[in-house]
Amino acid sequence: MTEQPTSPSPDRTDLATVHYLPSAAPATDTSPVPAPPALGGSVPEDKAAVVESARRVLEGPVTRTSVDLTKDEGDLDAFDDRPLIPAWMKSSEGWAMYAGVFYRARRRGFRRWVRKQRTEHGHVAQFKRGTRRIHDWAIGFEGVQIQALASQAHIAAKEARVAARSARFTPALMKNKKEVALREADRTQTVAMQAVAAHKKARSYRRRARNLRMGAAYGPPLTAIGAGYLQAGWFGATSGALATFAGGAVAGRQTFTEETDWSQDWRTLGDGDAMSSRMLDDVFRAAKVIGAEESLHIVQMPMLDARGAWSTIVDLPPGIPAKKAMRAQSELASAFGVEEAQLTMSKSKAKGARAGRLELYVSKELPFTEKAGPGPLLALEAAANFWGRISIGPDVRGLPISISVVERSGLVGGEPGAGKSASGNTILLAAALDPRVILWLADGKGGGDLEPFEKLCEYFEGDADPEAFYDMLMAAIADMKARYALLKKLGKRKVTEELANKYPQLRQKLLWVDELMFYTTDDEYGKKITKALRNLVSRGRAAGIVTFCATQKPGSDVVDTSLRDLLSIRWALRCTTPEASDTILGKGAAAAGYSAKTVEPEMRGAGFLWAEGSNPTLVRADYYSDEEVEELVARAYELRAKAGTLPEGPKSISDQLREKGEDDAQVLAVLIDAFAAYDQAVKADDESAAVDWLPGTVLVDALKAAGLDISPEKLARLVVREADEKKKRTWDGSTSALNGYPLAAVVRAAQTKYGLTA
Structure with a gap:
């Protein structure tokens, strides 16, 4: 850039050249720019000088100066004597920013230091490791050598005593043996003395070496603390202690794991x-x-x-x-x-x-040994749904396991005390809380585990009576046939939830058998019960009948394999042998890694559940105490009372006769009701009185009042009387004896014709 001279001097003929460095440009001036002066100045002399200068340039007498066109990089650090530090850092704003960065960095560092103190890298942990390492170094390893020498000295001394005793008691007459014994005694005595001397020498060396190392290890810290106290009192002692602490922390900076147990190489x-x-x-x-x-x-x-x-x-x-x-x-x-x-x-x-x-x-610890949490049914406010999934309990990961029992049957087994009754409560309570489910329970133990459910059951056998249980199975098979007859009439193949809700006869039925072994091993009814159960399990699924059996060891001598293989849900609680586990889960389960023998006694209520999927799952059943069971049963009773599904009590003979729907059955029902009405009337005056005979005319009038027109002859043919029952009797208000019928004859006729019981 060239600049025209503005000086009025006419002698100046050279032009000034100014170079601007890119990195050192002048500061920008924000003040108003003054107006440029007029060309040649404002006075005539200046204007003349400018004209003269222009004339000389045109004529060429002015010597042109060379212009340097090379690029000058300049000094990039021109504003400070330290590299890469801008000059504004020396300003107040720069110093404030630098101080803020330093403060935040130190604050973060302090926080990291505080967090690190709780880990193995904290200074206290480092000091502990350092003191341990220093102490181990000071103690040394000479003790191992001393123990070995002490053992050798002990053995040598013992041998020397034995040899000396042998030489002493060897007779002098046996010169050769005596000399050999004396030489052996001298040799062993020399060996013993050498071993004792070596032991003493090793002890002395250990004492000397340990004292030297102790002095080297503990001398400087004690000297620092003591000298600091003498020089500056407690302040100096504190400084010496801090210096000792720092030295120990430096010695323990490196963590160690192998040194925890030098005798163990295998870590698990x-x-x-x-x-x-x-x-x-x-x-x-x-x-x-x-x-x-x-x-x-x-x-x-x-x-x-x-x-x-x-x-x-x-x-x-x-x-x-x-x-x-x-x-x-x-x-x-x-x-x-x-x-x-x-x-x-x-x-x-x-x-x-x-x-x-x-x-x-x-697992970190043995699973299923902690206290069981409250069962999920306790938190259930509405009725349960037995058609859906039933909560069984948590697995080893704590995840809830549930199963579906629709069109299924199950087997629960395990040794005594494994928790079969508590495990069965998970299924029984779920069925009880669904007011649509019909309960038929049989307790082969007769101990009362199923007794809380008795008032909810339509059929209950709690006396461990094989004959009564067989009658229950026969009634269940008859109900199964009636269900299939209704399904065939409706054109359906199996019972669904919609059909069960529409037709009460098709409601789900749970047949639960506890301690099946007692029933199936009975000499008289065992085979009959097995055959009936096999019939019910194989055919009852589609009819809405769910069967569960519980026993200790369901071997072939307890449960026939033809029946056991039909039970699709298997739950093996703790067993004593892998073979016992296989009798529940199936042959080969233990060899595949699923053995209930691995369940520890502390894991009460836990077992392998094989219900869905290809592999059994280790599950612990939800636990319900006796008080909780009674609470849930009471809730189930209320739900069934509201739904109108409570089981009916024992039916009288007259009710059973009316259900037959036949004319003769209706006649017998009216006759029995007539006896009950007269009996109730006489008991109003005398509680000990009873009516066990009525005239024929009274019974015929009762039949006519009920809309049944029957002649005395037909009544006599229907109710057959024995010879002594045909005797005439007097009746209240009659002057002569009348022909009549005793109550026993009417009941006998109903039992003989229809097989009913009171």
């Missing part, structure tokens, strides 16, 4: 270690599931859930099925350092499942 989940891919490989190799050179493929990385349990999904090496690992549950649990019940294995059901894909779940 039972020791509190985290599950890792390396641990999984070591565990499966130790259990002989995979080879020494094989490894697992991790599909889902090991994760720790909120319950403190580890879970993962792995793929076994090619050619190894998941069942092989499940059969080695005991070996795998041992390698993990946990109980068998803490290890749960199953074939993964996730998308992309394979025959060699295995899902592992290792």
